[in-house]
Amino acid sequence: MEVKLLSARFDIKDAHLLEVAKAHGAYETLDKLFTMTPVQVMEEVKNSGLRGRGGAGFPTGVKWSFLPKNLDKPVYLAVNSDESEPATFKDRYILVKDPHMMIEGIIICCYAIGCHDAYIYIRGEYTSQVKILQKAVDEAYAAGYLGAAVGGKDFRLDVTVHRGAGAYICGEETALLESIEGKKGQPRSKPPFPAVVGLYDCPTIINNVQSIASLPFILANGADAYRVYGTEKSPGTHLFGISGHVEKPGMYELPLGQPLLEVIDKVAGGVWKGRKLKGIIPGGSSTPVLTPEEAKTVTLDYESMAAHKTMFGSGGIVVLDETVDIVKLVENLISFYHHESCGQCTPCREGLGWMLKIVKKLLAGDGGREDIDLLVELCDNIEMKTVCVLSAACTMPVRSYLNKFRHEFEAYAAEKASAKPDLREE
């Protein structure tokens, strides 16, 4: 099932070094790139059907085409390497194992959109990884792939690595821009969208690492070659990170459209320790959980996930075995989003904390059935009432656990009933 388009150089020793990457084809698309017009490059990417790999799945080429024409302002590119969604670790492989593939992708993107200043926003937690990335950027400068004349052509491109410092919200594209501008990572209201008013009030494209890293293959081989993989509406390959209770967790590159359960069994070795499957989180912690029954018909593409009322997300698949206490899992989940709320909107800042208190109350055996209903009500009152989707990234999965595993919440509520009988009616 596995293919190696993006991960072609991952197994080559020291492929993060320019010399090694170059010996294996890095930067070979540049000759072709500069014979094309920017419009031709943009069309090729549009035709490939590449969808944004950060989680939303918006077509990359279409996103680029939203840039206003004939503006006298500079255009910026921000490469989103914040990768902060729990269960997501795919971009790290690119940053560490083949950073030159990403830099080559940045050159392609910048040429297409007319950008001369790109920023790579890498999460602060990636301490050892940022050193590898910075070295790769330095090497690319020294070799003339970046700087005043990219590849000896009349095209300037400066790439700056900007480190985050521990805020999940900076993976949200407008929070990321605020952060580069030297502000707290608090998302902006949209519209205006960043393609029109972005970084430093200039038109800006924000693309995920994996989207950018997919460009060299597309340019070298053409849109049709990319479409050989995947499905009609979800073309290409994706780096899937499989974690949790499987025998062989790890990062696997697969064409989109593969059956989820088959991937878990054949690629990731199945549920560990011979245990039974309880549920699957399909695309990062913010995606609604699937029951084993639901998972039977799911394939790994955007359409199938939507049809099953969940999301493809970041491709971070988490397998839950039969021993998982769903209420404790939900406590861990809410705790994360509560901690990462930027504090800007009251429903998120206060609401997620309230939800956490209720779940803790249930776990302590002090909660009743009314608390479960209150959790649902809170989800209703938080969701879509905030500037960004962080709060929904918490309430959507929580809602799915409440719907699909309600009996586990009720069991905690029942503990209260049995421990402290209400004698008032007697």
Add this chain to the structure above:
Amino acid sequence: MSDRSELIAVGKPFSFDAERDAEFERLITRYPIRESMIMPALWLVQEQDGWICAEAISYIAERIGTYPAKVFELATFYTMYHLKPVGRHHICVCRTLSCYLRDKQEIVDYLAEEIGIRPGQVSEDGKFSLEEVECLGHCGTAPVVQLDGEFHEAMDAKKLKALLATLD
């Protein structure tokens, strides 16, 4: 670490060493506005001293030409900036989803029992400090421990014990 509401003054002025000074000057040319340098400058301070004191906040503000409050604001918002000294060895244990599912608690319990530190604390001898942090992006090799910035994957109490034994 835990309390992020106060700055600690060390009683002597801060300044970058030659290496960080050069890096500051290199980076500031990359941004069209000087405020963009606040985060990189905070990182440079932390690299140099291990944490960020009150004097360093003023130093950055002056160097960039902004208010100390603006620098302080970012230093408190972004949780990776240490506003008080950490141990000689700083341990981060990931507490989120995949690490939670693969028993990060065993590691936290081990540190509490054997080293005597709980999340948010520095050991009495100043050797270790511990933080439980949110997702570190190593979910496929969970649970993960970040020790002095280096990642150690698929950890358990036994492996951690062996690792800590190698430290001064």
